[in-house]
Amino acid sequence: MVGLTGTGNHMSPRDGRTPDERPAPVEKGSDMHLMIVDDHPLFREALASAVRLAFPAAAVEEADGIEAACATLSRLRSVDLTLLDLTMRGVNGFDGLIAIRTRFPRIPILVVSGLDDPRIVREALSHGASGFVPKAAGKAVLTRAITDVLNGSIFVPEGVGAQEGEAPRGGKPPIAQRIAELTPQQVRVLLMIRQGKLNKQIAHELGVGDSTVKAHVSEILRKLGVISRTQIVIETANLDYDHILSESSTN
Template structure:
């Protein structure tokens, strides 16, 4: 499958949402429905008129674009495409390009699927039926290092995987030493930029760590991280903060 043409939508009309560094913003839309790609592109162009927008009609095409352009800031991905089952597309992009955050834009609205998408490394999830304001907020928050879920699902408990969810101490033990340090700072309420400054790493590295922490701890938000680890003895767990 070949990549779709790369588009730079230039200045759009309507009210734009300011974003730091917008002139360098690069977004990739991955969806096999041309009409939806066009509608999504129009919405993005209105909100971020200086952004450069790339399009792909499948996972292979998306990987080609990401391989060529290492400066892509965010991928907007549909889960349901031809030749893709379940989270295969998400897993493929996450494995090959772990530092590029992925916002799922899908027709699926089942909370269980949304939670699973975050466990597989997505940085956010919005249904295709959301309004432009919600889509814009989702993009802005994910670009800012936060996770995004629809407001009515943001505090929903993460679904257990068939009742076999491991105790929190065992899940924390899956983290690498650097992820443990990031976890400690999340528990202190620090933002991604603060964590990046203290660890002397880039924002994209912190985003990747946060996504992995969410996946390994089997939770869908920072709030759940704090709640689930509130009574854990980190000295005993090897945290060593």
Template sequence: MRLLLVDDHPLFREALASAIALAFPKAELHEADGIRAACEILEQNPAIDLTLLDLSMQGVTGFEGLTTIRARFPRVPILIVSGVTEPRVMQEALRHGAAGFVPKAVDKATLTRAISEVLGGALFMPPDLAATPAPVRGDDKAPIAERVARLTPQQMRVLGMIRQGKLNKQIAYELQVGDSTVKAHVSEILRKLEVISRTQIVIETAYLDFDQTSGF
């Protein structure tokens, strides 16, 4: 069993690694403190069986980290380990391709069961939280999550910068590409998200930003 732990808090990574090592003594553990490092490890270790990912990390908004890893490494299931306990967020994580969701406060037995079930091909949510109905949102929300999942990793990076209000020249500088390349990415993002302007991109994807959610 080869697992990748992705969290920018060293103490939590250490605690999580210790819990996993006790439950699965033969497990091979890799650790990353961010999405870029996680992608590098997954690139170098294609045999990794499962990624355990925190949603709330520096430089990551909403589900950007999850969708980035899913787009680049669709074979590797992702188990979210987060401080969130809101059914709304958990449901959205599953819509974005997560194979399971466990709050950071769960006991070792629940974490062990989550890992085992996800590795076995099942979806996992804690029974007490899975039984809680998620708030009903408008019909315009679910489709945008599915459309965002169509974006390539580079388009996801451009989308993140658009949401930060950056201009094409600023995006081109940060990505070290030409203006024409950025324009092409923006056009593709508009097409895939089925919107007509950068402003509409920001409005349509605003609900993906859970930075203000307690514990996220």
């Protein structure tokens, strides 16, 4: 149950909305409309209670399966966030996540699951989840995750990114070694990607053209051995800004 300890990382936006379409920053007293999808009544009720305790003004819907969740989302256009369990009766793998994400692409999904293997977390994010909270996590982590996701960030628990000195699957060098291959300007772009900034924003801050930023992003993807901006922030999730800057300064 949502019982409680731990911290997490928040990363860049990936909910399909432009900055103007995203809601104002969420605070604890904010009105919000959430839906919890879990086929275990006791956990669903406990999670709903934890959400209401953290966000007293929140409206909370409950669904015991994907079909019921989709029906509720079709009926209630005001839902801001879906909290989804991955393992439910009649659901294979990530099918439930994919189904909701496909039908309602503008509603972010925060996975709350007992399956907290880092590979599962990464897979959930790759299928469009905006965050992941283990069921063993504490209320503080849940509150942080909901707040971050509603503010347009991606939330992952500590320990999901490739650790310094760890050789990731596929034979890639440690993330710190790959970051050391970036130029100083590429490092600046990387840091802005981690902050959730769009190419136009990065171009404005660096005083360069959009095409230059796109070229830098392509090189960052190539050098880090990843295929998306989301993977960039996941791979570097456990490295702080000072570490990244220090690695780049050795170039």
